[in-house]
Amino acid sequence: MSQPRHPALSAADPELAALVGAEERLQADTLRLIPSENYVSAAVLEAGGTVLQNKYSEGYAGRRYYEGQQVIDQVERLAVGRAKAVFGAEHANVQPYSGSPANLAVYLAFAEPGDTVMGMALPMGGHLTHGWGVSATGKWFRGVQYGVRADTGVTDLDEVRDLARRERPKVIFCGGTAVPRVIDFPAFAEIAREVGAVLVADIAHIAGLVAGGAHPSPVGHADVVSTTTHKTLRGPRGAILMAREEHAKAVDKAVFPGLQGGPHNQTTAAIAVALHEAAQPSFREYAHGVVANARALAEALLARGFDLVSGGTDNHLILMDLTGKDVPGKVAAKALDRAGIVVNYNTVPFDPRKPFDPSGLRIGTPSLTSRGLGTAHMPVVAEWIDRGVTAARAGDEETLAKIRAEVADLMAAHPAPGLPMA
Numbered sequence: 001m002s003q004p005r006h007p008a009l010s011a012a013d014p015e016l017a018a019l020v021g022a023e024e025r026l027q028a029d030t031l032r033l034i035p036s037e038n039y040v041s042a043a044v045l046e047a048g049g050t051v052l053q054n055k056y057s058e059g060y061a062g063r064r065y066y067e068g069q070q071v072i073d074q075v076e077r078l079a080v081g082r083a084k085a086v087f088g089a090e091h092a093n094v095q096p097y098s099g100s101p102a103n104l105a106v107y108l109a110f111a112e113p114g115d116t117v118m119g120m121a122l123p124m125g126g127h128l129t130h131g132w133g134v135s136a137t138g139k140w141f142r143g144v145q146y147g148v149r150a151d152t153g154v155t156d157l158d159e160v161r162d163l164a165r166r167e168r169p170k171v172i173f174c175g176g177t178a179v180p181r182v183i184d185f186p187a188f189a190e191i192a193r194e195v196g197a198v199l200v201a202d203i204a205h206i207a208g209l210v211a212g213g214a215h216p217s218p219v220g221h222a223d224v225v226s227t228t229t230h231k232t233l234r235g236p237r238g239a240i241l242m243a244r245e246e247h248a249k250a251v252d253k254a255v256f257p258g259l260q261g262g263p264h265n266q267t268t269a270a271i272a273v274a275l276h277e278a279a280q281p282s283f284r285e286y287a288h289g290v291v292a293n294a295r296a297l298a299e300a301l302l303a304r305g306f307d308l309v310s311g312g313t314d315n316h317l318i319l320m321d322l323t324g325k326d327v328p329g330k331v332a333a334k335a336l337d338r339a340g341i342v343v344n345y346n347t348v349p350f351d352p353r354k355p356f357d358p359s360g361l362r363i364g365t366p367s368l369t370s371r372g373l374g375t376a377h378m379p380v381v382a383e384w385i386d387r388g389v390t391a392a393r394a395g396d397e398e399t400l401a402k403i404r405a406e407v408a409d410l411m412a413a414h415p416a417p418g419l420p421m422a
C-alpha cells in the first residue's frame with residue numbers, strides 16, 4: 001500500500017483522515033465554479049499546518065501581552081510588509097480571523113451603535129456585513145442600502161450620491177459578493193468625501209485581481225480596504241484590513257483589543273506565503289487569466305442563450321439569471337452538483353423568487369484558472385452548464401452522470417495544486 005498522504009492523521013484518527021481524503025478527491029474530480037473559492041498552493045497549505053498555531057500572541061509585533069514572541073513577531077512583520085507592498089498600502093493589519101470580523105472591526109473603529117451606515121443590499125450583490133438586516137451590522141447600525149439599476153444591472157452612482165446626501169452615513173461600503181463589473185472607487189471616494197463618510201472598499205472577492213493588476217485598486221481612494229485572503233487572492237481563510245496611516249491606530253485598536261483575542265499565527269504565516277506568491281510575475285498571469293476566462297465563459301453562455309446580469313463580466317464572476325430557462329436556481333445548482341460542476345444558487349437583482357430558492361446561479365473562474373484551464377476550455381464549460389441546466393429541467397439523471405464523467409476526465413488532465421493526482 002502506498003504511504004497515506006497524512007500519515008500521522010491517518011494513524012491517530014482514521015475516521016477524520018478518511019473524510020479529508022474524500023474532500024481531496026471531491027476537489028480534485030469536480031469543476032469548481034464557486035467564485036469565492038480557489039485552490040491554495042501546497043506551500044500555503046503547509047504554512048497553515050505548522051506549530052505556529054501553538055503560540056499565543058495578543059497584541060502587535062513589539063507590543064505583545066505574552067512573552068516568547070521572538071519568531072512570531074517576525075512572521076507577522078513579514079506578512080504585514082508583504083501586504084503593504086503587494087497592495088501599495090500605508091498600513092496593514094493581518095489579524096482579522098475572516099472577512100466578516102474584519103468588517104465588524106471597521107464599524108467598531110468608525111461608528112457608534114445606531115449610526116447610519118451604507119452599503120449595497122444583499123439581494124443586489126452586497127455582503128451581509130454591509131448593513132443587511134439579519135446581520136449584526138444591520139441590527140446594531142441603521143443600514144441604508146443601494147442597489148443596481150433594473151435596466152442595466154449595474155450600480156448607478158447618481159443614485160448612490162443621492163442616497164448618501166439624504167442619509168449622511170458615517171461609513172460607506174463599496175464592493176460585494178455578486179458584483180460582476182468593475183467597482184468605480186474614485187467615484188465612491190468623491191461621494192464619501194462630500195458627505196464626510198469613511199469609505200471602505202471591501203475587495204474580498206477581487207483582491208487577487210487587484211494584486212495581479214487585473215482590476216483597479218482602491219488604495220489611494222478608499223480610507224479603509226477590507227479583504228479576505230482566501231478568495232481570488234488564493235491564500236488561507238483569513239482577512240487583511242488596510243488603511244491610510246491616519247486611520248492605522250483606529251483599525252488596529254478595533255481588531256485587538258476591540259474585537260478579537262490572539263491572532264491565528266499559522267494563518268498569518270500562510271497569508272505571508274500567499275502574498276509572496278501574489279508578488280510573482282506568474283500571479284499577474286493568473287489574475288489576468290481569471291478575467292480572460294470569465295469573459296470567454298460569459299460569451300459562450302450568451303451564445304447559448306443564457307441571460308447574464310449586467311450582460312457579462314469585467315472580473316472573475318458571472319451572475320446567471322435562469323428566469324428565461326424556466327428552472328429555479330436551486331434545482332439547477334443541485335443538478336449541476338450531481339454533474340460534477342459545483343456552483344451556488346444566488347438571488348439576481350429584483351429577484352421575484354425567495355433568497356433560499358432564487359432565480360440565479362453565481363459562477364466564477366478562479367479555481368479553474370488555478371488548475372491551468374484557459375479560454376479554449378470555456379466553450380466546453382458553457383456546453384456542460386447548458387446541458388446540465390437542460391437536464392435539470394427534464395430530470396435527466398443519465399445526462400448529468402455523463403457530464404460528470406466528462407468533467408472528471410478534463411480535471412484529471414489538470415491536477416489541482418495541493419491535491420492528490422487522479
Ligand SMILES: *Cc1c(COP(=O)(O)O)cnc(C)c1O
Nearest residue numbers: 098099100127176177202204205
Ligand atoms: C466573502 C466576503 C466577506 C466575508 O468573508 P468571510 O471570510 O466569509 O467572513 C465579506 N465581504 C465580502 C464582499 C465578501 O465577498
